[in-house]
Amino acid sequence: MNARLKECLRLGYTSVLVPEGVRGDLPGLRLVPIRNVLEASSLVAYPAE
Amino acid sequence: MKQKSVFVCGECGYETPRWLGRCPQCGSWNTIVEEERVSLKAPSAPSKAVPLKDVSAQAGQRTSTGIGELDRVLGGGLTSGMTVLIGGSPGIGKSTLLLQCADHLSKVGPVLYASGEESRHQIRLRADRLGLGGEVLLLCENSVESILAEAESRKVSFLIVDSIQTMFTEDAPSSPGSVTQIRGSAAKFTRYAKESGTPVFLVGHVTKEGALAGPKVLEHIVDTVLYFEGDRQEGLRLLRSEKNRFGSTNELGVFEMTDKGMAPVPDPSGLFLSAARTAPGCAVGCVLEGSRPLLAEVQALLCPSVYGSPRRTAVGMDVPRFNMLLAVLERRAGLRLSDKDAYLSVAGSLLRRPSARWASPATCGPWAR
Structure with a gap:
């Protein structure tokens, strides 16, 4: 998981949704724990079309 | 000696003494054809068993192909006596990749590129287009025995065979591309690789379903099976490993087809x-x-x-x-x-x-x- 998080950080992401229980300490990357996919889609703010 | 014919499934290599409409092993219809039964000759000198601790670990050292993405899929490079089968749709870039690979490997040792599909002139044109040097030895030949004889006389360090479906061995009487011929030819190349320690690349055609054409035993004989995937319309090609005795099968090689050949994509995420x-x-x-x-x-x-x-x-x-x-x-x-x-x-x-x-x-x- 740490390798994946590092890759996200490398490509410029600042927030990543992760399954509950995942821990990581990467400066500049905020981990947002989610329980399920529905929670994930409600958390993400999509720009107006 | 009485020669008996046998009926062989072209998909999976199943053998039956009489003709069947449907192969009982793989379930394919109308794939069973009659072939003459042959037995491949055993090596002339019987081998002797040696203790495991006495086996040299030198043989396990890797040789880089010069293409990072190919090395990654192979598990870090080529090992001594390794047989690699590369499959993929027509025009996907198998021959291009192997010609580039041959050019890199020719800096390590002599490389023999045996083609049963293209003429020397066609290969030269491709090499010119890719901007490759001329150190690779070319042989346009279909006979397995002739290729192996040339490889032995030239003392090549690497052998590339394009493709296994066009090769024929004198030990099997059927035509090139038949199950017996593919199996016999692959077995001979593999035996040569193991005995001489020369890494051998075999190019394989794929069927309409995307599987490697020929009997399944072909994939069992070789050490590594790689599949080249990708849309012909798109420039991106993925090289996956289906089987690897010397590395992980999870690795993925990403290439981009350019006018200069297959360019490795070291950072595919952005793509x-x-x-x-x-x-x-x-x-x-x-x-x-x-x-x-x-x-x-x-x-x-x-x-x-x-x-x-x-x-x-x-x-x-x-x-x-x-x-x-x-x-x-x-x-x-x-x-x-x-x-x-x-x-x-x-x-x-x-x-x-x-x-x-x-x-x-x-x-x-x-x-x-």
Whole structure:
């Protein structure tokens, strides 16, 4: 998981949704724990079309 | 000696004493053809067993092919006596990649490129187009015995055979491309690789279904089976390992077809991400392909269906699996999807890994709300 998080950080992401229980300490990357996919889609703010 | 004929399935190599319409082993129809029974000759000198501790570890050292992505899929490079089978659709770039590989390997030791498909002139034209040097030894020949004799006399360090379906061995009486010929030819090349310690590349054709043409035993004989995938219209090519005795089968090699040949893509994550990744219906998932994390973009679109049964279209993912994910969302997440057409596209067809599937439902969420 740490390798994946590092890759996200490398490509410029600042927030990543992760399954509950995942821990990581990467400066500049905020981990947002989610329980399920529905929670994930409600958390993400999509720009107006 | 009495010669008996045998009926052999062209798909899986199943043998039967009489003709059958359907192969009982693989279930294929009309693939069983009559061939003469042959027995491949055993090596002249019997081998002697040696204790494991006495076996030299030198043979396990890797030789780089000079192409980083190919080395990654091979498990770090070529080992001594390794037999590699590369399969892929026509025109996908198998010969191009191997010619580039041969050019790099010719700096390490002599390379023999044996082609049963192209003339010397055609190979030279391709080499010129790719800007390759001329150190590779070319041999346009179909006979396995002639190729091996030339390889032994030239004391080559690497042998490339393009393709195994065009090769024929004198030990088998049937025509090139038949099950017996493919099996016999592959066995001879493999035996040469093991005895001489020379790495051998074999190019294999694929069937309409995408599997390597010829008997399944071909994949058992060789050490490594690689598949070249990708759309001919797109420049991106993926090299996957189906079997590897000397490395992981999870590694993925990514290439881009350019006018200078196959260019390795060391950082494919950026390639799979589009500029519109913040748009509704887009989600980016991080998958681990072997030892390398890759970001893959999933795009989905839901719209009201005008027909009774909604349309489901997926590019880069199995439609049955996509249907299952939609069913789970409908049943468990409370999203009403049964009256909507659903379209899904996965960048780079990467969603083979189960860990990436979660990204697909995440894309459908905003459309269903």
